[in-house]
Amino acid sequence: MLNPQWLRSFAAVAELGGFTRAANQLGLTQAAVSQHVQHLEGQLGPLLIRRGRQIELMPAGVALLDYCNEVEQAHKRLQRQLTDSTVDSGEVSLITPGSVGLALYPLLLDLQQAHRGLVIRHRFAPDTETREAVLDKRYELGLVTLRPDDPRLAAEPFAEEPLELVVPAGENVASWADLERLGFIDHPDGRAMATRLLARHFPGNPGLRGLPLRGFSNQISLILEPVARGLGFTVIPRHAREAFANAQAIRVIECGTPVVDTLWLVHRAEWPLSSRAVWLLDQIRARLAFGAASA
Structure with a gap:
């Protein structure tokens, strides 16, 4: 040297x-x-x-x-x-679950259109991959559905994500027999989500094992396609349902007291967030809050 x-x-x-x-x-x-x-x-x-x-x-x-x-x-x-204190230019990296990612991605594109110097690197991933990506410094920000217990990760509540019972348009669900008639469209988190929501809506139900399986998809944007075609029902996070383009072909069944998942924002505990990351999070929170108020 x-x-x-x-x-x-x-x-x-x-x-x-x-x-x-x-x-x-x-x-x-x-x-x-x-x-x-x-x-x-x-x-x-x-x-x-x-x-x-x-x-x-x-x-x-x-x-x-x-x-x-x-x-x-x-x-x-x-x-x-x-x-660097510049907030609306440069790169910000974010890794999220698919459901909230569907809601966030259009907002991220809006921000990039309004601030041409901004580069947002976004990836859909399950909790395990998200934690590893943030720990390995491949992404600065992450959203997970379960709060991590790793002391290297700082975690704070970011948003709430209610679960919804979604059926084909024109269908109604008044009893467990209606679910048996429709059949279940499964997805990677489908059985866990459906078990939690249906236990509250139909206490004492005989369980998902007794429901006919009508289909399965591991693509979050495609889970509601078979529902829209009348092939069955599913339970899915609200953000994923709101992002579905063919909204007129599906119906959300009111289930009383909602079952709500908390999305946790995670980042490396040892490092302060960049100015861009703080600014981006403020922009996202404001837009998600506005969307919820307008719904």
């Missing part, structure tokens, strides 16, 4: 064309500047041709000056990253 002070002295000599001018600019003696250049030449070979008070760079000197400029630019980039 080359001494940074030697590099500054060499760059000043090369750019100003002399040792005296370089020494004056750096606040050093001419002897100190000359000594710094001699140290570099001892490691790298001849750098300068001295002709009286004029100097000329040798090939090694040209290469070293390029290196000095690269080091200076890298230093400036580091300073900008460490002190």
Whole structure:
């Protein structure tokens, strides 16, 4: 590793064309500047041709000056990253469950359209992958459905996500027999969600095992397609239902007291969030709150 002070002295000599001018600019003696250049030449070979008070760079000197400029630019980039308070430009990374991701993604695109310098990197993932991605520093922000107990992750409530019983349009569910008639459209979290919601709506029910299975999808955006085609019912988070384009083909059955999941915002506990991340979260919260008030 080359001494940074030697590099500054060499760059000043090369750019100003002399040792005296370089020494004056750096606040050093001419002897100190000359000594710094001699140290570099001892490691790298001849750098300068001295002709009286004029100097000329040798090939090694040209290469070293390029290196000095690269080091200076890298230093400036580091300073900008460490002190950057710009909130509406640069990259923010976010990893979320698919259901809330469907609701968030249009909001993220709206923000990028309004702030062209902003780059939002978003990924759909289950809780396990989200925790690992945040811990591995691949994503700054994550949303999970279960609060993590890893002390390396800071977690705070971010949003609530009610579960909904969704049936084909025109259908009604007044009894367990209606569910048996319709049949169940399953998904990766379907049985767990349906068990929780239906236990509250139909206390003492015989359980999902007695319901006919009409289909399965692991794509959050496609789970409601078979429901819309009249093939069965499902239980799904509200954000996923709200993002479904063919809303007129489905119906939400009122189930009384809602079953609500909490979405937890997670990030590395040791590090403060970037200004961009804080700004992005404020924008998302405001828009989600407005959407809920308008629903």
